Amino acid sequence: MACFLVAATEAAVTTIVTSVIEKKEKKSEELHVNLGHGTTENVTAVPFSGKLKWLRNMLWGGSALLAFEHVWHGEVTPFFPFLTAAGNPADAAEMLHEMATVGVGMCAMVTAAWLGMVAVSSVIEKRAQKEEAAAEAK
């Protein structure tokens, strides 16, 4: 009914947080990384604002495509009140319940996937730092 609005709200908050962090962030440290096929390269780790952009893109993209699905099903209209369910109190209550369950669930799922991506990338960064430290010790 309007579950995409919850994700869109989180996307807007993420966009603001990303731009605030991006302004304050310092440049990441350069790492000398072995790329696995006999070549080494100087790389910098993705800053936290860059990782937040992953979440921002997933949330904006997902909510845009879901909004289209709602238009397809006639749940979103181009005229007031824009959401057909907002037309009467019974449907509005059902819509709010759906936003609180499915909408919040969607946000939790996307955020959990993003946390997984951040965890994996930090493991890779730490491993690269360890390898660099070991190579310098030799």
Add this chain to the structure above:
Amino acid sequence: MTLLTSVFAAIICTVIWYKNAPKNEMQVGILCLMYWGASLMWLVDAIFEYAELKAEYFSPAPVDMLNDFFLGLSVVALGLIIWLVVLLVKDPKGVVKQALLMKRS
């Protein structure tokens, strides 16, 4: 069907992104994240629907399946349009800039 279509789109985009990495001139990463985001959201929607319908969820009417597949394809097309707009606005290769700003002789 919409979930399946978006998941396949996300997988194909991820493979294309991986094949061209670390170059990201075509900004395929944005398309990947967009489709994955939508797929995860539809997955949650499917879980809630399954909790309501149980086994009936897996035997939809052919007309509904066709409509959902049509919706899935439209969603993929919309995703591609959004990506194309982002690509042309960001213009990482400077092609649009070059086409619009002609050199003075």
